[in-house]
Amino acid sequence: MSTATSVRPEAPLPAAAQPLLEVKDLVVRYGRGRKAAAAPAAVDRVSCSIAPGETVGLVGESGSGKSTIGKAILGLQKVSGGSITYQGKDITSAGASQRRALGSELRAVFQDPNSSLNPRNTVGSSLAEPLRLRGVGAAEARQRAEDILERVGLPREAVDRYPSQFSGGQRQRISVARALICDPKLVVCDEAVSALDLSTQAQVLNLLADLRDERGLGYLFIAHDIAVVQFLAQRVVVLYRGQVMESGPAAAVTENPRHPFTQALVAASPVPRPAEQAARREARESLGVRTGAAAVPGPGGCPFRLRCPLATELCASERPALRTVGGSDVACHYA
């Protein structure tokens, strides 16, 4: 392994500092009408905030609502309740003009490198689009496109090529370049490395880490893989069925999870060392977490109660509020 003894930037900023982004009691429901109102919300009263230069990881399984939160922040998903504030401004239901103004500071890198670039446009024109939209001239836009390509480790000549001429990892670098070309303050990375192979995934993760350190970027890093989140994030928010189960410093949440779901999630992620994995497996099996296959909980209460080894009647009747346990906030009556 690398001999580097790295010191991660310490997360918490002075309490007085205004968060870059603040999500408060966010609720998102899909569909319309009475049926939709009765169904459980895709995102149910989620709150989190990101300080300038901070990376927050949003972890959960499919259906946890993590991507929906990202979309709501980016204005790609209608919000049913709660608020999203960016640098003190409410952007919960920002209109097109406010979005356009916001679009240079709040940007996104998406999951699938195959579809995040228009295959019919050259890399240069995809990169230049956000600049041109903000009145940057063609020549300058091209210049900046070449510069940013170079920064993400691609040759300047790439501007004139098409996305199909690049591999998945290279395309994801181009997407990162597109996000960074306007000097943003916050980048939402929605499963940005999930579709990549190990070695390319590592390349992109390193790049994201470098850029953060270089430019003081904030990331909302959405992923299903807790190890990937752990690599990049200072704080982690764990979601289950649209609700926050646990949130806190990355090391605390991943090394010493308090919530039974976080414990299950961390324990289920296999490590490539056979002896250690055998021990983890036993530890996981002794947790007593039940399979989630058929467990669809009714409304109210803790969404994890049907799988939880600690659950009691209280868990069915009362939704646990987030409370501080150890270094993290945990939504569990018994953690």
Next chain:
Amino acid sequence: MIPNVAPAPADSAEPTAAAVLPKAPRQSAAKKFSGSKLFASPASIAGVIWLAALVVASLTAPLWLPFKTEDQDFTAVLSGPTAAHWLGTDELGRDLLSRIFASAAGTLGTSMITVIVAVGLGTLLAMLAAAAGERVETVISRVTEIMMSLPGTVIILAVIGAVGTNIPLIMGILGVLISAGIYRVMLGQAKSLQSQLYIDAAKVDGVSTAGISLRHVLPGLTNTIVVQAALIFAVGMLIQAGLAFIGFGPPIPQPSWGGMIQGASQHVYDAPWLMVPTGAVLALTVLAANAIGNALGKAPNATASHLPSAAARRQRGKAVAAIAATAPASQDVAKNTLSVRNLSVGVDSVGAGKGVRLVTDVSFDVEPGTVLGLVGESGCGKTMTALSLLGLLPSGVSVTGGQILWNGKNLAAATEKDMEGIRGRGIALISQEPMRALDPMFTVGYQLTGTVRRLRGIGRADAKAEALGLLEKVGIVDAARILKTYPHQISGGMAQRVAIALALAGRPRLLVADEPTTALDVTVQAEILSLLRSLVKDTGMSVVMVTHDLGVVADLCDQVAVMYAGEVVENGRTDSILDNPRHPYTLALLAADPHANHGADMPERLATISGQVPQPKDWPSTCRFAARCQFAGSACLVPIPLLPSGTGDGVVRCVKADELAVEGLDWLATDVPSHHILNLVEAPAAATRTAEKDPA
């Protein structure tokens, strides 16, 4: 609800010949219109030439036509082709050639009205519906549904009753009626374009809805627009001629194709020739337009079929017979032990990418009751290797050499009939996408009991009980209920359990599992892995587990074969390989895996491997990893055999393995200098070393 399941690394999803093959530009949701496709097939070239010639001939008709359209030659009424009248004459002695060509421009021109109205309106509505959201889409779709369920011809006739035979107007109204169908075609595509992530990216930029439609959606529709235009052009001509045929054509003396055929139908008894020229010209013109449309359109692709056509099966049968003829006599291997010897898989020698090797010289053994992991990145040949064990390689790809020895048979040279006896009973398969692996049209019960009956030869009642037992065995509690459900009614994890039950139906002795947990949540993955482990323990079957996840290997596998660029680079016991990797590629994979570290050990930078796995056609004859290897030197530029690794019966394909082990070298966390990424094949290995920037 929210599709954020971990996707598979790009190629492991579906290995069709096209997907594994040289970097053809990727097919995106909608194709770009390309002129080259228009001139790719002889039929469409002929079509273009015919249409162009017809238009030119018709527009210049007054200059060259031998007769005026109304010239009557009473000496030659209803004549066949003569020197004076090349295509003969009609009942009034008018020259057919002149009349056909003189009326061509009008026919084609008015048909274009239909095309423009239909395609224009249909595309516009589709773009609107796709951009404006569910409610608008519902309204537009309802209206078009109504339009599509109308008897169009009758309506057009009623319109003619009201407005008379105003051909351009009629053709325009026809266009409106047809636009509903165009909308249906375009909507799917416009919606799929709207769901592309680059649209989301543009929205985040603040591009307006109209801007997105014009800049990102419309260009993606151009190919379909041209295809539909060509097809509607043909329809327009046919309908216009049909109308003229029943007497609603242009006013009387003016010639029209339909009217001329109508005239011919009156003389079918005395002058059958009369119907030939006009009908042929009309048919040719329609054919020409269709040919253009078909050439540009998406031809259904038979090569991606999971069940090759009869013709393809015959061909493969011959190839297998050839292999069987040259294969050495099967060596004896212990019962229920799989022994793969020097297996090679390649693309068949016809079509694109012919003869490219996808797997070369792969050997491994799987003892009963053990699990072998085939691990590596996308494009390394893992899935191809696994599928060859069942004779289920995709169309256009086949085993080109080596042996797959299983219970006295060489499966590499087995006929389809032999394989049918082995599949399910001896060797079973579970695949990556459990939802797609089950037939959506039948209940779980139908699929499972049918399979049990077939593979065990037992009666219906017994099979039902057995199916229940199988579902319980794979950990499904309410098995009776699950039997009655359709695959879309159960979760992914449940579907994978059902798929495993299906694979177990014939009591196989070997289970081939192709990334069975990649599409599942990590907690579900852990459950499935536990299930597989207990099945191996209980039944004594063996498993070949294809995966890209080293953690899965550590969890489940006894043996592991690491594959890189179509060959095994390291093979041995899992604990020795993962704890003491000998091949630089294994070393690098472990160093790049964030799961390998946690807590305070998490490095500031992960190790990376410069560049990417080379395309099969670019595999060198030397060490295939050398171009990306931190330790490569001149010794690596020769073909490298598998050598004993020194631990147990492990083998490694690296000349420097011993040196690395002695010096205890680690794969360093480096990053790639930018200019080498695009040219990785040429990139000298040394260059990557000089660029190291170890943070220490």
Next chain:
Amino acid sequence: MALFITKRLLMALATVLVVAVLAFLLVHAMPGSPGAVSLGAGASEEAIDEVNQRLGWNDPLLLQFVSWLGAAVQGDLGISLIDGRSVSADLASRLPVTASLAAGATLLSAVLGIALGVTAAVRGGTVDRIIGGVAGMAVALPAFWIGIIFVYLLAVQSSVFPATGYVPFEVSPQDWALSLALPVITLAVGGGAFIARQTRASMLEALQQEHIRTLRATATPTWKILYIHALRYASLPIVAGIALQFIQLFGGSVIAEQLFAMPGLGQAVQNSVSTHDAPSVQGVVVIATVVVVAVNLVLELATKFLDPKLRAS
């Protein structure tokens, strides 16, 4: 499911109503008032006015429409301006002609198309190319032209079938079938080719589904994979294609009726349009729409039944 059927029934009703309004407006846009049409050229202004007054032509449009609709619901579509006969009675005698023609042609198209399409997809190679080529030609040939050729070959050259005319089923089932043969075959050439292409494409798509590989991996016999599983998967688009074909053939029967001199709806609409016989035009449009919408509804329910996903929801 009940909700779905109700919804679709309402949709169908709405469709018919929309068409009725449309037909009504179109007919009013026709040149010539009913009086002028029925009395013919040379009638005096007063006589025309008198007829118009009697037929309610001068009433407000809405009133006229409501009274027409009221009568239509009770089966009375008015009287022809040309021969004074009841439009309903006339159309009732014509409907069986067109219906047997369209149904026969759809049936033959479906049988031919599915057989050829499946064969092309399953056999592949040369067989596929030949069927593809023939189908490509067949969709390009105008039905009326094919019809003439059939008349020439099968009626004129060798009198296998009667060239023209229609014999009602009640008169002689055998002659009825013979009289329908040529027109049905004529229409089925294009229709069959269309369905063959649709079937081939759907079958190939079905065979590309991953569950086909699962079936092979569990040693399912090839015939079962093809004709139970793949065909079942392909059945949805094929049925949709057949529904579309029926609509087209029902309209397309105009041409066959003209060519083979059959007294069907197509001939009626053609005649009444030529003679500006407004009530007849209106009647045919509505009747044709009712039939097409009804058949469409049935096929849509069939699709619903075939698709477990739809059935479950």
